[in-house]
Every structure is written in C-alpha cells, then in structure tokens.
Amino acid sequence: MCHIAGMIDAASSPFLEDAAALLGARGLTTDPELVAPWLTDWRGRFTGRACALASPADTMELSALVRLCARHGVPIVPQGGNSGMSGGATPDESGTALLLSLRRMNAIRAIDRESGRATCEAGVILQTLHEAADAEGLRFPLTLGGKGSATVGGLVSTNAGGCQVLRHGSMRALVLGLEAVLPDGQVFSQLTPLKKDNRGFDLKQLLIGSEGVLGIVTAATLKLEPAVAERVVIWAGVSSLPAARALLLHCDAVEGRSLEGFEVMPQASIDAVVDHLPSARPPLEGRHAWHVLIEVVADHTGADTLRERCETMMGDAFDKELVEDAALSANETQAEAFWLIRETVPAAERARGPAVQHDISVPVEAMPAFVETTAPMLEAEFPGTEAIAFGHLGDGNVHYHVIAPQAPDARAWNATQGKAISRRVHDLVTEWGGSISAEHGIGQLKRDELARLGDPVALSMLRAVKQALDPQGLLNPGKLI
Amino acid sequence: MCHIAGMIDAASSPFLEDAAALLGARGLTTDPELVAPWLTDWRGRFTGRACALASPADTMELSALVRLCARHGVPIVPQGGNSGMSGGATPDESGTALLLSLRRMNAIRAIDRESGRATCEAGVILQTLHEAADAEGLRFPLTLGGKGSATVGGLVSTNAGGCQVLRHGSMRALVLGLEAVLPDGQVFSQLTPLKKDNRGFDLKQLLIGSEGVLGIVTAATLKLEPAVAERVVIWAGVSSLPAARALLLHCDAVEGRSLEGFEVMPQASIDAVVDHLPSARPPLEGRHAWHVLIEVVADHTGADTLRERCETMMGDAFDKELVEDAALSANETQAEAFWLIRETVPAAERARGPAVQHDISVPVEAMPAFVETTAPMLEAEFPGTEAIAFGHLGDGNVHYHVIAPQAPDARAWNATQGKAISRRVHDLVTEWGGSISAEHGIGQLKRDELARLGDPVALSMLRAVKQALDPQGLLNPGKLI
Numbered sequence: 001m002c003h004i005a006g007m008i009d010a011a012s013s014p015f016l017e018d019a020a021a022l023l024g025a026r027g028l029t030t031d032p033e034l035v036a037p038w039l040t041d042w043r044g045r046f047t048g049r050a051c052a053l054a055s056p057a058d059t060m061e062l063s064a065l066v067r068l069c070a071r072h073g074v075p076i077v078p079q080g081g082n083s084g085m086s087g088g089a090t091p092d093e094s095g096t097a098l099l100l101s102l103r104r105m106n107a108i109r110a111i112d113r114e115s116g117r118a119t120c121e122a123g124v125i126l127q128t129l130h131e132a133a134d135a136e137g138l139r140f141p142l143t144l145g146g147k148g149s150a151t152v153g154g155l156v157s158t159n160a161g162g163c164q165v166l167r168h169g170s171m172r173a174l175v176l177g178l179e180a181v182l183p184d185g186q187v188f189s190q191l192t193p194l195k196k197d198n199r200g201f202d203l204k205q206l207l208i209g210s211e212g213v214l215g216i217v218t219a220a221t222l223k224l225e226p227a228v229a230e231r232v233v234i235w236a237g238v239s240s241l242p243a244a245r246a247l248l249l250h251c252d253a254v255e256g257r258s259l260e261g262f263e264v265m266p267q268a269s270i271d272a273v274v275d276h277l278p279s280a281r282p283p284l285e286g287r288h289a290w291h292v293l294i295e296v297v298a299d300h301t302g303a304d305t306l307r308e309r310c311e312t313m314m315g316d317a318f319d320k321e322l323v324e325d326a327a328l329s330a331n332e333t334q335a336e337a338f339w340l341i342r343e344t345v346p347a348a349e350r351a352r353g354p355a356v357q358h359d360i361s362v363p364v365e366a367m368p369a370f371v372e373t374t375a376p377m378l379e380a381e382f383p384g385t386e387a388i389a390f391g392h393l394g395d396g397n398v399h400y401h402v403i404a405p406q407a408p409d410a411r412a413w414n415a416t417q418g419k420a421i422s423r424r425v426h427d428l429v430t431e432w433g434g435s436i437s438a439e440h441g442i443g444q445l446k447r448d449e450l451a452r453l454g455d456p457v458a459l460s461m462l463r464a465v466k467q468a469l470d471p472q473g474l475l476n477p478g479k480l481i
Numbered sequence: 482m483c484h485i486a487g488m489i490d491a492a493s494s495p496f497l498e499d500a501a502a503l504l505g506a507r508g509l510t511t512d513p514e515l516v517a518p519w520l521t522d523w524r525g526r527f528t529g530r531a532c533a534l535a536s537p538a539d540t541m542e543l544s545a546l547v548r549l550c551a552r553h554g555v556p557i558v559p560q561g562g563n564s565g566m567s568g569g570a571t572p573d574e575s576g577t578a579l580l581l582s583l584r585r586m587n588a589i590r591a592i593d594r595e596s597g598r599a600t601c602e603a604g605v606i607l608q609t610l611h612e613a614a615d616a617e618g619l620r621f622p623l624t625l626g627g628k629g630s631a632t633v634g635g636l637v638s639t640n641a642g643g644c645q646v647l648r649h650g651s652m653r654a655l656v657l658g659l660e661a662v663l664p665d666g667q668v669f670s671q672l673t674p675l676k677k678d679n680r681g682f683d684l685k686q687l688l689i690g691s692e693g694v695l696g697i698v699t700a701a702t703l704k705l706e707p708a709v710a711e712r713v714v715i716w717a718g719v720s721s722l723p724a725a726r727a728l729l730l731h732c733d734a735v736e737g738r739s740l741e742g743f744e745v746m747p748q749a750s751i752d753a754v755v756d757h758l759p760s761a762r763p764p765l766e767g768r769h770a771w772h773v774l775i776e777v778v779a780d781h782t783g784a785d786t787l788r789e790r791c792e793t794m795m796g797d798a799f800d801k802e803l804v805e806d807a808a809l810s811a812n813e814t815q816a817e818a819f820w821l822i823r824e825t826v827p828a829a830e831r832a833r834g835p836a837v838q839h840d841i842s843v844p845v846e847a848m849p850a851f852v853e854t855t856a857p858m859l860e861a862e863f864p865g866t867e868a869i870a871f872g873h874l875g876d877g878n879v880h881y882h883v884i885a886p887q888a889p890d891a892r893a894w895n896a897t898q899g900k901a902i903s904r905r906v907h908d909l910v911t912e913w914g915g916s917i918s919a920e921h922g923i924g925q926l927k928r929d930e931l932a933r934l935g936d937p938v939a940l941s942m943l944r945a946v947k948q949a950l951d952p953q954g955l956l957n958p959g960k961l962i
Contacts, residue, residue: 112846114730114846115844115845115846158679159679159683161677161679165676165677170677172683172686173654182938182942186938186941187938188938188939188942189936189938190936190939192844192914193844194842194843194844194877194914194915194916194919195646195842195845195875195876195877195878196642196646196651196842196873196876196877196878196916196919196920197842197916197918197919198639198640198642198690198916198918198919198920198921198922198923199916199917199918199923199931199935199939200690200691200692200923200931200939200943200961200962201686201687201688201689201690201691201695201943201946202640202653202686202687202689202690203939203942203943205653205682205683205686205687206682206683206686206687206942206946207682208682208683209679209681209682209683210681210682211681214682226737249595254782255782256707256782257738257782301735301736301737301738361675361676361677361678362675363673363674363675364596364676365593365595365596392677394676395676395677396675396676396677397676397677433673433675434675435675435677435678435679435680436680437678437679437680438675438677438678438679439677439679440679441679442679442680442681450680450681454680455669455670455671457663457667457668457669457670458669458671458680458681458684460667461663461669461684461687461950462681462682462684464949464950465682465687465946465949465950467949468945468946468948468949469942469945469946480681481681
C-alpha cells in the first residue's frame, strides 16, 4: 500500500495488472501525483481514495474495462470535469474503487448543421461544444458557471440545468441520442436520433440524470439551435418577489418564445457583488427590494424587431406598475456586464462568510410565497442568521443561502447549526411539494437527505431499477441511492 | 363457465367475490353484453377474454384492486378508449385477466390558466381536454384521429404522437406530472410539476410509453399552450420527396417557431381520397408527384403578420424552385378542408383494398431516400403490390402501406404475403437505423418483431426493469416485452 492519496501498489493487484495490460500506460495510472487532483471535488468538500485512475481511449476500451471490473468486483466512479456540486464524482475513502476519467474521450464526432445537432463524446467540455456550434452558425442552448470544465458526460449524467432552462429545458430536453456502457460492460447505443420512436419506455431518459449509477455515458447526440442574432438583457428593480413573478408572467405572455432567462437577486446580493467586485456597476441607480435580470433573444428571424419589442414590453410593464425601474442593455458589452453581476453573486455571497447553501425548487408559482414565508421563519429559528435567495425564478429554482451569524468558527458552525438549518430548509421544501435538489443532483452530499425525505414509493422504484441493472452494485456506489 | 366473451361465473372465483365487494356493482361486471365490446380492439384484429371488467371510481379504489390482484395472482389489462393501433389494451384468450377500464376516472381535476397546465384523470377523453383548454383560452397541442375516444391514460401510456409533434413533441414532452398505480398497488404520485428536479433519474419518463407493463397511469398534469389566434394551412405540390424535404428545411429556417405540421401524400393517395370522398376537392388543379400540407400557426403575439409571412415564405420557395404550385387557405373553412383531405388518406387507402400497414420512422433526413429506395425494391420483390407512404415527414415518420395485388383473398394474402412483406419492411427500417414503431407502440401486434429486431442490449434493459418493478408479471402481460 502506498500512503499518498490512497493508492495501492499495482503489482499487488491482479485487477490492476489486467487493467494495465488493457489500457496501457496512457490509460491507467497509480501515480499519486497524477491521481490526487481528482480525488477531491472542486469545492473541497469531499476527498476519497482510489486504486487507480483509468482513462480509456474509446467506448470499446471502456466496455472491456467495465467487464474486467465486473469480473474482479471492482467499483467504478466515473468522472467528467470534476466540477459537480454534490460530490457525485468523488470516490469513498475505502480506496477500493477505480476512478474513471472520461476526459480522454473528447471528440466531437459530428456536427450536422442542417439537422441542428452534434454528436459528442463524454469528455467534450461544454465551452468547446459552444465554440464548435458557434463556428457552424449554431449554438448549444445550455450554459452554466462550470462551462470551462464541465463535460458532456457529466452534464448528461446529472441532467444539468443552468440559466437557459426557462426556454430550452435541462439536458434531458437536449439529448437526442445516447451511448453508454452498462454495468456488465455491454454498450447501449442509441446515438441516431429518431424524432418518433415508441419501442418501449425510453431508456435514454433512464440514463439521463442517473448520476452514473446505472451506466457510464460515453457519447450523446445533442440538439443545437440557430445562433443568437440579437439579444437584449433587461435589468429591472421590483418591490417584492410576487411583483417579480407578475413581471415574469407579463414577459412570458408578450415575448414567451424569446424569453430565455429570468433571474432574481435581492438588494443584499447586489451589495455583496459591489463589495466583492468593486468594478461592477449595478445597472440601476436606486435600491430595490429585488433585482431582476431578463434575457430576451432572437435568431435571424426576429432580430430586427427585438429591441423595439423589448422596449414595448417594458413600457407596458411600467404602465401596469410591475416595475420600479428598468434598464435595457444598449449593446453586447453592456449585456455581458449585466450578466457579470448575476454570475458574481455566488462568489460574492461565499465571500460574505460561512453559509449553508441549498439548491432547491418548488412549483414555479409558489416560489415567491415560499421565500417570503420561510426566510423570516429560518431567521427567527436560528438567531443571527440571514436567509437569502437568488437565481432562476422562472424555473421555480433558487439558490437559498443561510448566512452564519457574525464571526463564528465556520467549520464548527457548519457541522452543528449549518446541518440543522439544512435539515430545516429541506423539511420546508418538502412540505411545499418541492425538490431538495433542483439542478445539482444528489451525489453523496444529499444522499441521506433524499433517503430521509424522498417519497418512499419513488425511492423503492429507484432502488429496484438500480438493483436490476447493476446487481453487483459496482457503478458509482454510495451515490444517489 | 359462461360461453359468451369468455366470462367466468363470478360465484366460482374468490377473487371476483373480493373485487365485487371492493368495487360494487358499478365498478365490476361480468355481464357478457357489457364486457364484450371491450374485448376486441377497434380495428378488429385482436379478440381476447377476461374474467371481468373493472371500472374503479378513483385512484385509491384502483390501488386496493391492484393489491387484490397481486394477492390472487390475477393479471390486469388496463384500457382507455380502446382506440390503440397495436392491440395493447386487448387481453389474451386465456380469460384469466381482469380487464381494467379507466374510463370512469374522467375528471379534469384542475386547469391552471396562468401556469398553462391541466391535471386530468386517466379517463379524460382527448377531445374533452381540447374543449376544456379552449374554454380557458388555451390549447393542448396534441391531436390525432382517435381524439373522440382516446384517453389521457392511454395517450400517456403509449407516448402518443399525432400531427403536431414537429413543434410540440409527443406526449413525453407534454407530461409535467404523473400519478400511477404500481404493480404492488402502491401509488406513485408526482402530479405537482417542478420545472427543475434532480432527485435521481426521471421515473415519470419511465412510465410514459411503458404501455401499462410497469404501472397504470391514473392521472397526469399536462402542458397547455396559448390558444391559436391565427393559422394558415398551405398546400404545395412538389416533384419528389427530396424536394419536399428541401421545402421543409426552407420553412423551418424561415418560420421554425410557427411551423406546426408538415405532412406529405403521394398523388395516388390524393386520387384515393377523391374516389373515397367525392366531395373532397384537392386544393391544386394539377397533378404532382407529392403533395405537402404545411400548418403554420400563431398565438396572439404573431397573429397579425402570419399570413403575410406565409406568403413571403412561399414566394421565396417559388423563387428557389422548391415548389411546383401552392395554395394558402383563405380562411378557417378552407384550412379545415385542406386537413380533411389529409385526414381522409388512411380511410381512403384502406378502401382501396387489402394492404399491410406500417408505422415506421427513420432519421428525419433519411426518410426521402428510404422511401425512394425501398418502395421500388418491395414492389419488385412482391410483384403486383404497390408501396405508398404518407404522413409526418417532419418527424421522419411515415405510414407505409403495401397494397395487395388485385383481387386476392384478403385474409389469406395477409397471413402469407402480407406477413412476409411486413418482415421485409421491418428489416429495411432496422437496416436504416429506424424504428418499427414510430408512434403506435408495440402492444401485441409488434411484440415478436421487436424481440426479433430490437437491439439485444436495449431489450435486456427493458426486461430487467419490467422484472424489477413487476416481478409477478401481472401488468398487461404479453404486451411490449
């Protein structure tokens, strides 16, 4: 046994000998320096150990590797960009698992411009896909903070969301075809998209969002949209979250097909952004209980009238007293500056000090009441805390932070008060018919909370399907269920 | 044993005694006259027997009934409007199964106008839903020939398609929430829609399209769209299927977001319609190799410019020599008259004489080449036959009929030549990467063909999930897998 990062000596394991023979030096390593960076999740919350790091070159090599693992009873932890939020790609501490990187399988196999789709291997980085689509006059309409590291395989396996779900849906809606290696090493191959196919229930949909516990995604055929020819980003100040919801309904009724994002931030978060990033300039002079970022886009068909339509939409919103103030981005630089403020909120909030964070959703129409009801409740139950919410109001999904009282010992606070607060938030979300994981998945972070609060009927279905497809329990053990 | 329609005497069965006590006289019958109409599918291809017909009043009653069936080992065959195309709701001939009608559970529990959704019980008839949505200024954007009988439960269980899939997707894309009774009687309840929810893989999606073999759909929350404020139906004549495809790409590029239907019919089908329905008047004077029906719609936001945009779109199509001739509907009466011709094609084709029919799909872009390649091939291999295709070119889904040679004995021809032709068509579809069931499902009609031609990996997954969720094999046995 080596002592760094939990590596074991390759020579001591018949499995590793076979794996090394199969994958070669480039495809398998036990070098602690090479492996260590991938044993801790990017937020530093989870650290595990692994018997080796495998990086197969292609699907067939991975298939053979998975068969080998099945024969030797070696658990497998698949990993893409290691930028997940829930520890779903970090192995446990036993050191028995093989850490499986899909990053070497990073070819964009094809982009079909006419049909609007791309076939990507699991290791393709989201930003790379954005650039490749852009070069064809198209776009892949999903983006998120980790786009520089997040991979297609990870995005599919976690059914990633982001800021464009309002109009385009999450990954589930964008995956037209899928290829995956199953727990017994067989290759599930449905990359060729059929718009209509009713040969039984949809196995693609079963694998999407399964966090690697049912199969290892190796490639996906993804839907592309026409490139954005024009966009207007609107910044509005409103008096309350219900007012923000009323504005959303107004915008949706007028420009539903062009409305791509609807994000809310409280004044406190804007203040935090200005503290954190002094160069940031809030678009509105005044202070407002809530700030709203609205993205409206058009492809070539509606580009010439977009700005005028947005002006009319916001003029009507003023007339209906839905907004206190509003500004439209005058150009792309300003549009990006507006977005920068929104995108800086998470970091700015983290910089304010220790907090527990929750990625939650409730039915879209219930979100304003949920925040207005539960935030004062939590602040009363946990004196000195501050509960703030920001994010995707249009999806009924906010990031809900409860900030610690001034100057506690962050680690100790998190372990005691923080844990109690999270339980309480999850209880409340469940009471309101919501989800304790809106877009970040369950991973190992929320596995126990899902077991505690999930619908027993749904949990028993999840477990039955897992048992049926992975009877040895070798795929990403300890995650999700 | 009684001798009509395979009923058994209730007094002879402890199960039926218990079921009668549970459901009461309105909920359970063994009266052959009441049961017989539901033992044969509407096309008269399949006839089965059943031990009784159960019509529970609500989900809890159904749950108790399913528990009872599980205890007694009684198979259950769920049925909605009995208007399926694949015998998926017809019991086998053993008479052991309970025929389960969901038609009594027919409440529209709620329509939420603001959020654009309806919660319907399984027995709600599609046309009833259309009317209810219409009364709220909304619409449910899925329709098909059987709308007067097809029920929400059946539509969900078969992932029904129809003529608006091009823009709105099939049922899979329109189900926001689902309630179902599982094989052990437990109730899976996810009717409250969450736009983002990543608590494991999507169990709703597993039940949609599962043809009642994994669970019995009892209710669904469905997506509604703004009502259509204006529509234009365009009839175009083109020289070939590739020309039709080029026209589709043109329309999609110009009016993609308004393009709701793109249907093709060969001249022979138009002739058949005129023979069958002499009052029908084809919109174009001349003859064309292929006729195309294009539906373009707008809600209130684009209604005023729709006609002008359609005129421009078709003017450009003329300039690019994509069409030989075209006519735009001048009003709603004419729009309906155009659609009547399209909707009469199946009946007109059936009236031409014996034929074998196939509901198939291939990748959208491959459909023109598929038809042009395989039709002459089939006509050569089976002398005297005529292969014709019509339908949803925009979805890569056509209804592919092979018409028998003149004056054969229809029944004998179907059993011998017809069967050989269907195998050949399915072989060809499979070679082209397509599906032997685009929108009608597998049921009992195509079960053996799916077993013969389906991807063994996918089949083993389907079977493993079925075994895991229904270990007794009591839900809709003999269907799908």
